[in-house]
Amino acid sequence: MENLKDQFERDNKNLYNKNKQSDVDIGEMRNKLREYEKKNKDLNRMNYGLTNDKDRVTREKKDAEHEKQITKAGVNALTREIEYLRKQTDNEKTNILNLIRDRDMMSKYIKKAEEENFKNKDELTKKQNEIAQWKESGSRKDENIANLLK
Secondary structure (H helix, E strand, O other): OHHHHHHHHHHHHHHHHHHHHHHHHHHHHHHHHHHHHHHHHHHHHHHHHHHHHHHHHHHHHHHHHHHHHHHHHHHHHHHHHHHHHHHHHHHHHHHHHHHHHHHHHHHHHHHHHHHHHHHHHHHHHHHHHHHHHHHHHHHHHHHHHHHHHO
């Protein structure tokens, strides 16, 4: 019986040590669990921050793309306006060249008309002098005829 008692005591002691070891193991496991929960919490917080960063970057990217499209549209509009202004400038340049040509032709015609006018005035003066001479000659002949008739 003594053996049996010793055996029970040893088994009891072994069970007690196993229980104690299990408590220590459980404590260590709880500590590890707390560490893992803390790491999990940190990772969740980091994941949440990264998700927010990703969402922010996505929004910023969409905003940038939208601004890019607006800028493209503005550049296209400016390009069309520049082309319109270029065509308008070409047309105005052509009109100016036509007006210069017309002005030069008008100047030429005016000079020609002035020369013709000058010639006509000169000729008119000559004709008036000739008429005056003919009148004077006619008056003298009238006087001569009158003197001869007397």
